Amino acid sequence: MRLSINSLREQVTKILEKNLSHEQAEIVAKYFVWAEMSGNKTQGIVKLMGASSIQNIRPQGEIEIVKDTKLSRIIDAKDNPAPLNAQIATDLAIQKASEHGFAIVGVKNTFSSNGAQAYYVEQIAKHDLIGIMCSRSPASQAAFGGIDPVFGTDPIGFGFPSLGEPLVFDAATSTMTYYGLVLAKARGETIPEHMAIDKDGKSTTDPAAAMDGALLSFDRSYKGSGFAMVVEALAGPLLGGAWVDNMTFKEEWGTIVMAIDPDLMVGREQFKENTSDMIAKIKSSRTIGDSSIRLPGESAQQQYEAAKNSGEVEIDDAVANEIGIFGDKS
Secondary structure: OEEEHHHHHHHHHHHHOOOOOHHHHHHHHHHHHHHHHOOOHHHOHHHHOOOOOHHHOOOOOOOEEEEEOOOEEEEEOOOOEHHHHHHHHHHHHHHHHHHHOEEEEEEEEEEOOOOOOHHHHHHHHOOOOEEEEEEEOOOOEEOOOOOOEEEOOOOEEEEEOOOOOOEEEEEOOEOOOHHHHHHHHHHOOOOOOOOEEOOOOOEEOOHHHHHHOEEOEOOOOHHHHHHHHHHHHHHOOOOOOOOOOOOOOOOEEEEEEEEEOHHHOOOHHHHHHHHHHHHHHHHOOOOOOOOOOOOOOHHHHHHHHHHHHHOEEEOOHHHHHHHOOOOOOO
């Protein structure tokens, strides 16, 4: 289904207003529209599907500050929606790092997923700061050699300012995202081989069986499990939130956002020049055949700009039908 960006924003905002204030709904909807425009379908409006989706949120109170210093803050989200909490944490990290050179902000007891880390670290990078973000989620990924899910998909993201667009890297530590399984199930599709196991530890291409079983680490080795463990430690034990568990998807997420001012080292302008030079040298290196070197985040940026220029975005029909998104009237 293809519809205008404004229509998508308005419809998603209306859906979210069922349990959120208009201002909160607008903040969360802004994220979802960005994800769809960027072509990141597993991190877009698919997250509005299901009983434990963001649209069915039931906040347990106002967001609470647990600990605060000039460089840090821990926030108890009280089951408020993750994209809202992540935006609050991002804005605060930018503010603190701009004033003091470095900031680390943690959010625990969040309802549902932040979505793509790229959305937040890119904002930090556009303030000429280095952004780092990682999130843990309820168990859906097995440790290397294991069967039971112990880690979440546990993504990590980095954003670096340059003389042009920020250099952004964002990836799950699992073979695919949990909502990639949700999307495949909604479409009636299978998933690629060697991505997941069923509850008995056997390889499966059935997304439903994978949801009952576990995803594997992105490289199917102890190194990928190691990355997931690092994310789990930063976004769980460090915050005093949930960690390594077999909780249901109604339970808690945790997130760490860091911002670093390059003025602590070589300086902002010099760092941007250095980063741009690094990018140029990578892009100009030799390629295999007619292939080209694609930087992390480059494809998403191109899709976002194309959608912005056209004023329209393509969304998944199965997802749209499930959550009640309608096409523009002709």
